[in-house]
Amino acid sequence: MYNKLLKSVSLPYQTVRGSFETRQTKAAQFTRKIMSHLSGQFDNEGISLSHLGREIKKVVPENLAVFVRKNKDAESYAQLNRFYTKDNFIVKQSLEFVPNENGKLNVSYLPSIAHEVRHLADSVYHPKILSREQLLARKGLDTDKFYNFYDNDVYVPEVDGGKKLNKAILKDIRNKTKKVLKGYSAEDKVNLLQYIRYSLISERNAYKTEFKTAKKLYNKNQPVYEDSLNDQTKDYMFDEKIKLFHDMTAELIKEERERHKAKLKHNHG
Numbered sequence: 562m563y564n565k566l567l568k569s570v571s572l573p574y575q576t577v578r579g580s581f582e583t584r585q586t587k588a589a590q591f592t593r594k595i596m597s598h599l600s601g602q603f604d605n606e607g608i609s610l611s612h613l614g615r616e617i618k619k620v621v622p623e624n625l626a627v628f629v630r631k632n633k634d635a636e637s638y639a640q641l642n643r644f645y646t647k648d649n650f651i652v653k654q655s656l657e658f659v660p661n662e663n664g665k666l667n668v669s670y671l672p673s674i675a676h677e678v679r680h681l682a683d684s685v686y687h688p689k690i691l692s693r694e695q696l697l698a699r700k701g702l703d704t705d706k707f708y709n710f711y712d713n714d715v716y717v718p719e720v721d722g723g724k725k726l727n728k729a730i731l732k733d734i735r736n737k738t739k740k741v742l743k744g745y746s747a748e749d750k751v752n753l754l755q756y757i758r759y760s761l762i763s764e765r766n767a768y769k770t771e772f773k774t775a776k777k778l779y780n781k782n783q784p785v786y787e788d789s790l791n792d793q794t795k796d797y798m799f800d801e802k803i804k805l806f807h808d809m810t811a812e813l814i815k816e817e818r819e820r821h822k823a824k825l826k827h828n829h830g
Contacts, residue, residue: 564696566688569626570651577686585766588682592770595620595678600671607667610660613674617656626653627681631660639673641680643691649698651691654681671778672789676771683763690759697756702749710741711757716764718796727798731805738809747817751810758806765799768792 571577577584598620602608608616614629621627632640634657642655656677660666666674684691697703714737719730738757742750775789794800 562696562699564692564699566692566695567646567650567652568624569653570684570691571688572622572625572685577688581687584686588679588686588766589770591682591686592675592679595682596671596675596774599674603666603668603671605667606663607661607665607670609665610658613656613658613666617678621681625685627656628653629656629658632657639677641677641684643694645695645698649695651695651698654684656681667784668778669784669786672771672775672785675774676767679767679770680763683766687759687763689755690763693752693756693759696752700749700752702745702753707741707753710737711760715757715802716761716797718793719798721796727801730798731801734802735805735809738806747813750813754806754810754813758803758810761799761803761806764797765794765803768794768797768799 577587579587595617599613599616602612602616610629610631617627617629632638634640639656639658642657643651644653644655646652656674658666658670658673658677694703697707715734720726738754742753745753769792771789772792772794775785778785779790
């Protein structure tokens with residue numbers, strides 16, 4: 562299936578090419594560049610969403626369709642949202658925030674802004690993240706059942722109970738994942754597993770960026786929300802979950818290759 566990303570949400574291959582670590586470095590640099598520019602725009606009163614949008618436009622590449630607007634999702638404080646064409650190609654992205662009672666974002670919002678900007682950076686420098694999400698939409702795999710599973714069973718903080726409990730948590734997630742994927746083709750299972758893995762990688766990156774930004778503000782005696790001062794990557798067990806979905810994908814691909822090999826052998830015989 563044709564699934565190339567539109568120019569309004571991607572950069573040329575020569576710009577984003579490289580190993581995973583190279584792309585991580587580029588995404589981090591992109592995030593720092595934007596946040597360095599933004600930090601100088603905040604005064605005691607903060608800035609409006611429209612002001613934030615104008616400043617971000619000055620830093621991001623001209624071809625990228627990115628804008629800022631008020632977040633209307635009651636379940637989240639801030640988010641990066643995608644917009645699709647009628648035939649399910651991602652055409653633009655929005656950074657969305659809930660402003661304070663004065664309709665502005667003050668300095669204490671910077672860690673949350675950094676979190677969402679890192680998601681934007683990952684979508685640009687790890688194009689597999691965006692293309693996999695687009696593919697799910699184009700193949701009709703973006704069901705409420707699947708996304709609810711991700712939101713309620715995977716992307717959730719866990720109880721800290723040591724190695725034994727962690728092992729039980731991962732086993733439970735593995736079993737629930739297999740149940741959710743039941744009935745799908747091997748190819749679709751891989752797409753869904755990879756979507757989860759990429760999403761968790763981007764969340765890990767975003768929370769690390771939020772934590773670093775919050776620490777810098779705290780050290781400068783600037784107001785910071787308490788949650789941002791905690792390294793939440795451990796609370797969500799991102800490392801362990803990313804490895805789990807990597808392993809599940811590898812196991813599935815290995816099984817399919819062995820099945821294909823056996824089929825060829827049978828046909829040849």
